[in-house]
Amino acid sequence: MDSLTWVIFDIMGTIAFAVSGAMVAIQRRMDIFGIIVLAALTAVGGGMVRDVLAGITPPVALCNITDFMLSIIIAIVVSLGYSFCPFSALNKNFWLVVYNMFDTVGLASFTITGMLTGLSQEAGNPYVLPVLLGVITAVGGGILRDLMAHRMPAVLYKDVYATAALFGAMISCGLQDYTDSITMSWICFVLVIGLRFSALYFGWHLFHPRANWHRR
Template sequence: MGTIAFAVSGAMVAIEKRMDVFGVIVLALLTAVGGGMVRDVLAGITPPVTLCNITDFVLAMLTAALVSWLYSAGWVSHRGKRHIIWLYNICDTIGLASFTITGMLTGLSHENGNPYLLPVLLGVITAVGGGILRDIMAQRMPVVLYKDIYATASLVGALISCLLYPYIGLPGMAWLCFVIVVGLRFSALYYGWHLFHPRPNRFR
């Protein structure tokens, strides 16, 4: 679910930047598997799982091809820009929550020392790493650094679910994390929540 969702978001950024179909596929792949590859390298899993299993690659490439076809066939038009943004945000949020969970599971399976630090950090890195690579390739500032409640939603969901993991078990932890991340992200989009942006005081 996360792979397909992030592949859609990567493909839509590529289309917005007017890339050709190769660029669309590259950005879809980067967004879908980039964060997981960074996670595996940091966790000492080499080669990364993605490079040993073709499923994620095929899913991302097929998704990118489908998005490209739908756009060129007129299913997605310039008039439907609001629907495009809506679809992008839904896919990006689902991917954010899903990959936060997979990163946490990797951290829990490699528990060493602090029981929270590794799962939480790997969860956040898995969730936002692909999006950062996507934005760098698209020559724009990574959204995670300035817009909305994004990485913060992943961080809060991972931390709370990790703290409650001993009491609710693995399935409960995964679902709790998913609900928290999706809830925070959609609430931020709906209500226009943002983190504090330091600004100079002009009235001094």
């Protein structure tokens, strides 16, 4: 595993998910402590679950304070930014675009860190562990964020989200014998970003079973 590539995407994912976590906390009217907690939980939660499943103990986030410090700084910056430009009906679409942009970048970045962590283990099937760790890292923090905010996790019902991470990780792992880890990581990043934004733009959703009752 290329350590520099892992660190780059880890920092990108941490910043992006800290922003999305802070925005959700503000929308739920939490105070500054709650905003920091939700930002940090979103940013490092998925990675901690990934590390435990990969047998990396203690988790990286507990050994290196960089991710936590980034999350705290981002939470404070977002809170100050909201003070000057609060959410309103007039700028609702703008903030939604900002949220989706950061959330998607975090999704793609953490898919890569999880996938690279799985590939570095060299255990069992060369696809199952990297793909699953990629998806878990990508969506784990968001699930914890939504649960803490008393919301149904978006990954369970909204848009093409975890599917984008799954698709990007699977295709990229299939290329591991034909390219280096850096190229493979950027391919994954582009695939996840492209699929997620396409789903948002075109309104793609997964199948939702619905009963079709006919009254007589």
